[in-house]
Amino acid sequence: MLVSEMLSAGLVNCNLASSCKEELFEEMVQMFVREGLVPDRRAAVAALMEREAKMSTGISEGIALPHGKLEGIKDAIVAIGISKEGIEYDALDGELVQLVVMILCEKTRPALHVELLSEVSRLLSIPDFKERLLAAKDAEEVIEVIRSEE
Numbered sequence: 001m002l003v004s005e006m007l008s009a010g011l012v013n014c015n016l017a018s019s020c021k022e023e024l025f026e027e028m029v030q031m032f033v034r035e036g037l038v039p040d041r042r043a044a045v046a047a048l049m050e051r052e053a054k055m056s057t058g059i060s061e062g063i064a065l066p067h068g069k070l071e072g073i074k075d076a077i078v079a080i081g082i083s084k085e086g087i088e089y090d091a092l093d094g095e096l097v098q099l100v101v102m103i104l105c106e107k108t109r110p111a112l113h114v115e116l117l118s119e120v121s122r123l124l125s126i127p128d129f130k131e132r133l134l135a136a137k138d139a140e141e142v143i144e145v146i147r148s149e150e
Contacts, residue, residue, distance in 0.1 A: 001112075001119055004147040006078045010035045012139035016083040016100070021058075024087050025049065025066065028079050028102045037077045044070055044104060058091025063124060067103040069113060076105040076116050080142055082134060099130055123149055 011031050018024040025048050032038035047068030051057065058064040064087075079102045086096025101120050105113035123129055126149055136142040 001115060002147075002150050003078055003116075003119060003123065004143050004150055006076070007080065007139075007143050007146070008035065009139040009143075011077075011079040012142045013079075013081045014136060014138060014142065016081045016087065018083070018087055019085070020088045021052070021090065022049075024064075024081070024089070024097075024100065025102075028066075028081050028100065031079045032077055032104065037073060038070070038104070039072050043072075044068070047104065048102070056090050056092055058089040058093075058095075058097050060091065060093040060095070061130070062086070062091075062095055062098040063130060064089050064091065064097040064100045065103070065117070065120060065124075066100065067105070067113070067117060069107040069110070070104050071107045073104055073106050075109060076103065076112050078103050078116070078120075080133070082136070082142070099133055 018027045025045050029044045038044045047070045048066050051068045057066045081100040089097040132145045
């Protein structure tokens with residue numbers, strides 16, 4: 001599974017406007033809606049908030065990996081967001097979040113959900129990968145950084 005093949009310029013935002021987690025979920029889910037990938041914006045945000053209620057997906061070092069399971073989508077979808085200022089996220093390390101990788105998977109595909117989370121985690125563990133994404137000037141460059149490591 002190649003994350004770069006799941007992305008398009010419409011699913012990458014290098015200039016997030018959100019200042020908190022709730023705004024962020026709305027802003028990023030709107031990318032899925034605009035691309036025709038999510039039929040019900042409210043259900044998508046609710047799925048992300050439901051998962052978030054269990055434990056913060058702000059994993060550390062300015063990275064958040066919000067994810068959820070949703071009916072009515074095709075397999076799995078991914079969006080990437082970058083915030084220059086940082087987002088108040090209630091991250092596990094208490095730091096602001098700058099890099100967000102949002103994942104929604106079809107509710108009936110739990111193995112795919114785990115596989116995609118694993119691949120994103122692998123990418124994020126590559127030295128300097130996060131810094132290269134944060135330095136990207138536009139969506140195409142973000143996708144190219146990811147493609148270069150897959």
